Amino acid sequence: xxxxxPDRADKPQQTxxxxxxxxxxxxxxxxxxxKVVGRLNLMVIVxxxxxxxxxLAAYVTENKRLLVPGFHAMKRVIxxxxxxxxxxxxxxGATPVALTSLRAIKALTNAEASHALPVSLDVxxxxxxxxxxxxxxxxxxxxxxxxxxxxxxxxxxxVVRVNGTTHESFRPYVLSSDIALVRHxxxxxxxxxAYDQLIRAERDCxxxxxxxxxxxxxxxxxxxxxxxxLQLLMDGGTLAATVDSNDASxxxxxxxxxxxxxxxxxxxxxxKMQQTGILIHVxxxxxxxxxxxxxxxxxxxxx
Numbered sequence: 444x445x446x447x448x449p450d451r452a453d454k455p456q457q458t459x460x461x462x463x464x465x466x467x468x469x470x471x472x473x474x475x476x477x478k479v480v481g482r483l484n485l486m487v488i489v490x491x492x493x494x495x496x497x498x499l500a501a502y503v504t505e506n507k508r509l510l511v512p513g514f515h516a517m518k519r520v521i522x523x524x525x526x527x528x529x530x531x532x533x534x535x536g537a538t539p540v541a542l543t544s545l546r547a548i549k550a551l552t553n554a555e556a557s558h559a560l561p562v563s564l565d566v567x568x569x570x571x572x573x574x575x576x577x578x579x580x581x582x583x584x585x586x587x588x589x590x591x592x593x594x595x596x597x598x599x600x601x602v603v604r605v606n607g608t609t610h611e612s613f614r615p616y617v618l619s620s621d622i623a624l625v626r627h628x629x630x631x632x633x634x635x636x637a638y639d640q641l642i643r644a645e646r647d648c649x650x651x652x653x654x655x656x657x658x659x660x661x662x663x664x665x666x667x668x669x670x671x672x673l674q675l676l677m678d679g680g681t682l683a684a685t686v687d688s689n690d691a692s693x694x695x696x697x698x699x700x701x702x703x704x705x706x707x708x709x710x711x712x713x714x715k716m717q718q719t720g721i722l723i724h725v726x727x728x729x730x731x732x733x734x735x736x737x738x739x740x741x742x743x744x745x746x
Contacts, residue, residue, distance in 0.1 A: 541606075545585040548615060556615035559608040564617070565625060568601045569650040570707040570724045572687060574666045578619075579648050579707035579724065580605065581631050586648035588616040588709070595622060599726055600630050613716045614647060633705045638679030641721045646708045653677060653704050653723065654734070660694040673697070673731075675704070675723075682721035683711070688728050699737025705730040 541561040542548050548562065566580035571591065578591040580603070589605055597603060607619040636651035655675035663672045669689040675682050684704055704723055711720035725731060 542609070545580075545582045545587055548587060548609060548617065549585055551609060551615045553611035553615060556609040557611040559610065559618075562605065562607050562609060562617050564605045565602060566605060567628060567631060568597045568603055569599055569630060570726060571597045571599070572724070573597075574668050577724070578622075579650075579709075581648075581650060583631065584634070584649065586650070586707070588612075588648050589622075590616060590618045591622055592619050593622045595624075597622070597624065598627075600627055602626050602628050613710065613712060613718065614644075636708060638677040638682070638721075641682065641708055642680065642718070644710060644718060647710065649708055650705070651708045651723070653682075654701065655682070655704060656701050657697045657699060657737070660691075660697050662689060662691055671728075673704075675702075680721075682723065684723040684725050684731075686725040686728060686731065690728060693728055696733065696736065697731070700733045701735040703732045703734055 539560055541563040543563055545564065545566065548556075548564075551560070564580070564582075566582045566587075568578060569581050569586065570579040571577070573591075573594070573596055576591045576593075578589040578597070579586060580589055581587075589607070590610075591597075602625045604621075604623045604625055605617060605619050606621045607617045609615050610618050631650055633650045633652040634646060636646045636649075636653050640646050641651075641653075653675075655677045657673055658676050658681070659674040661672050662669050663685075671686040671688055671690075673684040673686060675684055684706060704725060706723040706725035709722050709724060710718040711722050713719050
């Protein structure tokens with residue numbers, strides 16, 4: 444085996460009690476330490492800096508010979524180890540840089556989002572239900588759900604600064620620590636959505652517009668707040684929409700009507716966070732437009 448530090452003619456030698464030949468360069472203390480290492484037959488791994496820090500095995504045996512670096516080389520080794528430890532400590536203690544774009548958050552896996560990465564975003568509110576802390580925000584065509592731990596009131600079109608952390612769920616979402624109003628602006632243009640796109644979550648969290656037929660309308664109570672639940676039929680399947688209004692006087696006109704509904708798209712999920720249905724979050728009945736009224740006379744005859 445090639446020696447890492449070749450023999451020098453002027454280098455003294457010493458023979459230990461067990462016949463192990465030691466090449467000695469340095470003080471008596473280093474000699475004693477090397478004898479202990481030789482008797483214990485340990486593998487010593489050191490760092491050898493030659494431009495880049497290289498991992499090097501210092502324990503190399505050939506014909507029962509232990510090869511060790513010289514004094515100046517050992518000083519460089521020790522300095523490199525100290526430097527490496529310092530860098531490691533700095534890395535472990537460094538605060539992660541906040542994610543400032545929806546694109547960066549949407550690129551995360553659930554495993555990555557579970558590390559509560561810091562977030563600071565300027566985004567547009569497309570839907571907010573304060574008593575549920577449910578918020579959907581958007582930047583361009585990118586959208587995400589925010590669990591809005593705030594008592595402030597926001598309306599669609601508000602541009603807000605969301606500070607918080609990432610978390611895992613059906614897809615990564617943001618848990619807010621603070622939400623501040625930046626300004627009010629126009630809503631992003633809603634995207635047309637087909638049933639297949641919604642059930643595959645291709646429009647998840649986005650502001651969408653759908654066309655459907657109203658099959659049922661009911662008042663529901665949640666957190667002591669009454670809202671409207673619509674059961675809709677699209678080409679492809681059924682879905683639900685929740686409207687933040689308790690105006691039941693509109694129900695007769697809505698039943699069996701073909702409507703255009705605009706709201707934030709999301710899903711209905713089972714206990715394993717598998718999507719089982721579609722839910723559209725609608726701010727008011729102003730976002731439910733009747734395209735073709737239902738036949739009231741036929742409905743009266745049925746009852």
